[in-house]
Amino acid sequence: NHDQLLLVLAHFWLLVNNLKLINQGSSVNLITADHVSPLHEACLGGHPACASVLLKHGxxxxxxxxxxxxxxxNACVSGNVACLNLLLQHGASPHAPCDLASPIHxxxxxxxxxxxxxxxxxxxxxxxxxxxLGTPLYVACENEQVACAKKLLESGASANGGKDLDSPLHVAARNSNADLVHLLIDFGADVRAKNAEGKRPVELVPPSSTLTQIFVQKEGPLSLMQLCRLCIRKxxxxxxxxxxxxxxLPDELKHFLLHI
Structure with a gap:
Protein backbone atom coordinates (compact mmCIF):
# COMPACT_ATOMS: atom_id res chain seq x y z
CA ASN A 1 0.00 0.00 0.00
CA HIS A 2 0.94 3.69 -0.08
CA ASP A 3 2.31 3.80 3.50
CA GLN A 4 4.50 0.74 2.94
CA LEU A 5 5.90 2.25 -0.26
CA LEU A 6 6.76 5.47 1.58
CA LEU A 7 8.50 3.44 4.29
CA VAL A 8 10.57 1.50 1.74
CA LEU A 9 11.54 4.72 -0.01
CA ALA A 10 12.53 6.33 3.29
CA HIS A 11 14.75 3.37 4.17
CA PHE A 12 16.31 3.45 0.71
CA TRP A 13 17.02 7.18 1.03
CA LEU A 14 18.70 6.65 4.41
CA LEU A 15 20.84 3.86 2.99
CA VAL A 16 21.95 5.89 -0.04
CA ASN A 17 22.63 8.94 2.11
CA ASN A 18 24.76 6.93 4.55
CA LEU A 19 26.81 5.42 1.73
CA LYS A 20 27.31 8.85 0.18
CA LEU A 21 28.55 10.34 3.46
CA ILE A 22 30.89 7.39 4.10
CA ASN A 23 32.33 7.62 0.59
CA GLN A 24 32.93 11.34 1.19
CA GLY A 25 35.08 10.46 4.19
CA SER A 26 32.65 10.88 7.09
CA SER A 27 33.49 8.72 10.09
CA VAL A 28 30.95 6.01 10.90
CA ASN A 29 31.90 6.50 14.55
CA LEU A 30 31.18 10.21 14.69
CA ILE A 31 29.31 10.86 17.95
CA THR A 32 27.20 13.64 19.43
CA ALA A 33 27.86 15.34 22.77
CA ASP A 34 25.79 12.56 24.35
CA HIS A 35 27.97 9.92 22.65
CA VAL A 36 25.18 8.89 20.29
CA SER A 37 26.59 7.32 17.12
CA PRO A 38 24.99 6.74 13.70
CA LEU A 39 24.69 3.05 14.63
CA HIS A 40 22.73 3.98 17.77
CA GLU A 41 20.33 6.01 15.64
CA ALA A 42 19.98 3.33 12.95
CA CYS A 43 19.03 0.73 15.56
CA LEU A 44 16.69 3.06 17.42
CA GLY A 45 14.92 3.83 14.16
CA GLY A 46 14.79 0.15 13.20
CA HIS A 47 16.87 0.42 10.00
CA PRO A 48 18.82 -2.88 9.61
CA ALA A 49 20.10 -2.00 6.10
CA CYS A 50 21.68 1.20 7.41
CA ALA A 51 23.05 -0.63 10.45
CA SER A 52 24.60 -3.24 8.14
CA VAL A 53 26.38 -0.60 6.07
CA LEU A 54 27.71 1.12 9.19
CA LEU A 55 28.96 -2.16 10.67
CA LYS A 56 30.66 -3.18 7.44
CA HIS A 57 32.53 0.13 7.51
CA GLY A 58 33.78 -0.30 11.07
CA ASN A 74 18.30 0.67 21.13
CA ALA A 75 17.34 -2.29 18.93
CA CYS A 76 15.34 -3.62 21.90
CA VAL A 77 13.64 -0.24 22.25
CA SER A 78 12.54 -0.29 18.61
CA GLY A 79 11.83 -4.02 18.73
CA ASN A 80 13.72 -4.59 15.50
CA VAL A 81 15.00 -8.17 15.76
CA ALA A 82 16.81 -7.85 12.39
CA CYS A 83 18.98 -5.07 13.87
CA LEU A 84 19.42 -7.07 17.06
CA ASN A 85 20.60 -10.22 15.29
CA LEU A 86 22.86 -8.21 13.00
CA LEU A 87 24.56 -6.64 16.02
CA LEU A 88 24.98 -10.03 17.69
CA GLN A 89 26.54 -11.43 14.51
CA HIS A 90 29.07 -8.59 14.62
CA GLY A 91 30.08 -9.30 18.21
CA ALA A 92 27.70 -7.13 20.21
CA SER A 93 27.44 -8.08 23.87
CA PRO A 94 23.88 -9.17 24.75
CA HIS A 95 24.48 -8.25 28.38
CA ALA A 96 23.72 -4.93 30.05
CA PRO A 97 26.72 -2.56 30.33
CA CYS A 98 25.18 -1.46 33.64
CA ASP A 99 21.91 -1.77 35.56
CA LEU A 100 20.58 1.44 33.98
CA ALA A 101 20.20 -0.05 30.51
CA SER A 102 19.39 -3.77 30.34
CA PRO A 103 18.41 -4.96 26.85
CA ILE A 104 16.26 -7.88 28.00
CA HIS A 105 14.38 -5.74 30.53
CA LEU A 133 13.55 -3.08 37.99
CA GLY A 134 13.29 -6.66 39.22
CA THR A 135 13.44 -9.56 36.75
CA PRO A 136 12.46 -9.40 33.06
CA LEU A 137 9.32 -11.38 33.94
CA TYR A 138 8.38 -8.89 36.64
CA VAL A 139 8.83 -6.02 34.20
CA ALA A 140 6.68 -7.79 31.59
CA CYS A 141 3.93 -8.38 34.18
CA GLU A 142 4.20 -4.84 35.53
CA ASN A 143 3.56 -3.54 32.01
CA GLU A 144 0.90 -6.20 31.35
CA GLN A 145 2.76 -7.74 28.42
CA VAL A 146 1.00 -11.10 28.64
CA ALA A 147 2.44 -12.72 25.49
CA CYS A 148 5.97 -11.69 26.46
CA ALA A 149 5.49 -13.01 30.01
CA LYS A 150 4.32 -16.32 28.53
CA LYS A 151 7.41 -16.53 26.32
CA LEU A 152 9.69 -15.84 29.29
CA LEU A 153 7.97 -18.53 31.35
CA GLU A 154 8.10 -21.02 28.48
CA SER A 155 11.80 -20.25 28.14
CA GLY A 156 12.38 -21.16 31.78
CA ALA A 157 12.00 -17.93 33.75
CA SER A 158 11.15 -18.44 37.41
CA ALA A 159 7.49 -17.66 38.03
CA ASN A 160 8.42 -16.35 41.49
CA GLY A 161 11.34 -14.08 40.60
CA GLY A 162 10.21 -10.50 41.08
CA LYS A 163 11.35 -7.21 42.53
CA ASP A 164 12.57 -7.57 46.10
CA LEU A 165 9.75 -9.51 47.83
CA ASP A 166 7.15 -8.40 45.31
CA SER A 167 6.52 -11.32 42.96
CA PRO A 168 5.15 -11.23 39.40
CA LEU A 169 1.91 -12.59 40.87
CA HIS A 170 1.73 -9.66 43.28
CA VAL A 171 1.90 -7.14 40.45
CA ALA A 172 -0.54 -9.13 38.30
CA ALA A 173 -3.01 -9.15 41.20
CA ARG A 174 -2.48 -5.44 41.82
CA ASN A 175 -3.26 -4.75 38.15
CA SER A 176 -6.23 -7.15 38.31
CA ASN A 177 -4.95 -8.92 35.19
CA ALA A 178 -6.71 -12.29 35.08
CA ASP A 179 -4.71 -13.58 32.08
CA LEU A 180 -1.43 -13.02 33.89
CA VAL A 181 -2.72 -14.48 37.16
CA HIS A 182 -3.82 -17.71 35.43
CA LEU A 183 -0.57 -17.87 33.44
CA LEU A 184 1.70 -17.39 36.46
CA ILE A 185 -0.17 -19.91 38.60
CA ASP A 186 0.03 -22.47 35.77
CA PHE A 187 3.80 -22.05 35.78
CA GLY A 188 4.09 -22.55 39.53
CA ALA A 189 3.76 -19.07 41.04
CA ASP A 190 3.35 -19.18 44.82
CA VAL A 191 -0.10 -17.82 45.72
CA ARG A 192 0.92 -17.68 49.41
CA ALA A 193 4.10 -15.60 48.95
CA LYS A 194 4.20 -12.41 51.02
CA ASN A 195 5.68 -9.11 49.90
CA ALA A 196 7.57 -6.58 52.01
CA GLU A 197 4.26 -5.44 53.52
CA GLY A 198 3.42 -8.98 54.52
CA LYS A 199 0.63 -9.26 51.96
CA ARG A 200 -0.22 -12.19 49.72
CA PRO A 201 -1.25 -11.55 46.08
CA VAL A 202 -4.94 -12.06 46.89
CA GLU A 203 -4.75 -9.21 49.39
CA LEU A 204 -3.72 -6.82 46.61
CA VAL A 205 -6.68 -7.58 44.36
CA PRO A 206 -8.95 -4.53 43.92
CA PRO A 207 -12.27 -4.96 45.81
CA SER A 208 -14.35 -4.99 42.63
CA SER A 209 -12.25 -7.67 40.91
CA THR A 210 -13.45 -11.23 40.30
CA LEU A 211 -9.91 -12.50 40.85
CA THR A 212 -10.46 -13.05 44.58
CA GLN A 213 -12.43 -16.24 43.91
CA ILE A 214 -9.68 -17.54 41.62
CA PHE A 215 -7.09 -17.08 44.36
CA VAL A 216 -9.33 -18.78 46.92
CA GLN A 217 -9.61 -21.80 44.60
CA LYS A 218 -5.84 -21.92 44.08
CA GLU A 219 -4.76 -21.54 47.71
CA GLY A 220 -4.80 -25.28 48.33
CA PRO A 221 -1.95 -27.66 47.41
CA LEU A 222 -1.04 -28.06 43.75
CA SER A 223 -2.56 -30.98 41.87
CA LEU A 224 -0.41 -34.04 41.24
CA MET A 225 -0.46 -33.28 37.50
CA GLN A 226 0.80 -29.76 38.09
CA LEU A 227 3.53 -30.95 40.46
CA CYS A 228 4.67 -33.53 37.90
CA ARG A 229 4.78 -30.94 35.12
CA LEU A 230 6.83 -28.51 37.19
CA CYS A 231 9.20 -31.27 38.31
CA ILE A 232 9.79 -32.60 34.79
CA ARG A 233 10.36 -29.11 33.37
CA LYS A 234 12.81 -28.37 36.19
CA LEU A 249 4.89 -39.84 25.12
CA PRO A 250 1.47 -39.15 23.62
CA ASP A 251 1.22 -35.72 22.01
CA GLU A 252 -1.36 -34.69 24.59
CA LEU A 253 1.14 -35.22 27.42
CA LYS A 254 3.94 -33.43 25.56
CA HIS A 255 1.62 -30.48 24.94
CA PHE A 256 0.75 -30.43 28.62
CA LEU A 257 4.42 -30.34 29.62
CA LEU A 258 5.10 -27.56 27.13
CA HIS A 259 2.02 -25.52 28.09
CA ILE A 260 0.70 -25.73 24.53
Missing part, protein backbone atom coordinates in the same frame (compact mmCIF):
# COMPACT_ATOMS: atom_id res chain seq x y z
CA UNK A 59 31.06 1.08 13.34
CA UNK A 60 31.69 0.33 17.02
CA UNK A 61 29.16 -2.34 17.85
CA UNK A 62 29.35 -1.87 21.63
CA UNK A 63 29.49 1.93 21.78
CA UNK A 64 27.85 3.38 24.89
CA UNK A 65 26.02 6.69 25.23
CA UNK A 66 26.12 8.81 28.39
CA UNK A 67 22.89 7.02 29.38
CA UNK A 68 24.61 3.63 29.00
CA UNK A 69 22.58 2.82 25.90
CA UNK A 70 24.27 0.49 23.40
CA UNK A 71 23.09 -0.02 19.82
CA UNK A 72 21.73 -3.38 20.98
CA UNK A 73 19.72 -1.71 23.74
CA UNK A 106 13.68 -3.15 27.85
CA UNK A 107 12.45 -5.79 25.41
CA UNK A 108 10.24 -7.34 28.10
CA UNK A 109 8.83 -3.95 29.09
CA UNK A 110 7.79 -3.22 25.52
CA UNK A 111 6.57 -6.74 24.72
CA UNK A 112 9.15 -7.42 21.98
CA UNK A 113 8.99 -11.22 22.08
CA UNK A 114 11.42 -11.92 19.23
CA UNK A 115 14.06 -9.73 20.87
CA UNK A 116 13.59 -11.60 24.15
CA UNK A 117 13.97 -14.94 22.34
CA UNK A 118 17.13 -13.81 20.56
CA UNK A 119 18.73 -12.50 23.75
CA UNK A 120 17.97 -15.62 25.79
CA UNK A 121 19.31 -17.87 23.03
CA UNK A 122 22.53 -15.82 23.13
CA UNK A 123 23.22 -16.42 26.80
CA UNK A 124 21.41 -13.61 28.62
CA UNK A 125 20.37 -14.51 32.16
CA UNK A 126 16.60 -14.88 31.85
CA UNK A 127 16.19 -14.24 35.59
CA UNK A 128 18.54 -11.23 35.73
CA UNK A 129 17.36 -9.30 38.78
CA UNK A 130 18.10 -5.57 38.77
CA UNK A 131 17.34 -3.84 42.05
CA UNK A 132 15.20 -0.99 40.73
CA UNK A 235 14.72 -31.61 35.49
CA UNK A 236 15.14 -30.66 31.84
CA UNK A 237 16.29 -27.13 32.63
CA UNK A 238 15.14 -24.11 30.65
CA UNK A 239 17.74 -24.59 27.92
CA UNK A 240 16.55 -28.14 27.22
CA UNK A 241 12.78 -27.68 27.22
CA UNK A 242 12.68 -28.21 23.45
CA UNK A 243 13.80 -31.82 23.99
CA UNK A 244 10.47 -32.60 25.63
CA UNK A 245 9.05 -32.95 22.11
CA UNK A 246 11.34 -35.96 21.60
CA UNK A 247 9.99 -37.93 24.57
CA UNK A 248 8.16 -41.19 23.82
Missing amino acids: AQVNGVTIDWHTPLF EAAKRGHIECVESLTSNGVNIDLNIKH CFGHKQHHKITGLL
